[in-house]
Amino acid sequence: MLKIEKSIKKFKQLPIEIQLIIDNEQIGSKIKEINTKYKVNFFPLLIYVVVGDLNEKQIQRYSKIEFGLSDIIANKASEEFLKNIIKPLIKKN
16 A cells, blocks of 8 residues: 655655645535545645545545545545545646
């Protein structure tokens, strides 16, 4: 499995502008909603995706393995994460 420490080091090497876009209250509140709804912690997932350690296609598998979600729930959580977090971030950049 992925090591968050390595991904955080990569994140800290990103331009400050990108770090500030990722680390803002709006993104944080959306992730908290997803975390609460599905009983997961997608904050590390956001870092993994932003630094390129996971791609969009790997999010569902990660959710299933890391949190023990069923296929259906992992799919729903992943879709919500992509729709509400990743896609809007891509549009900003």
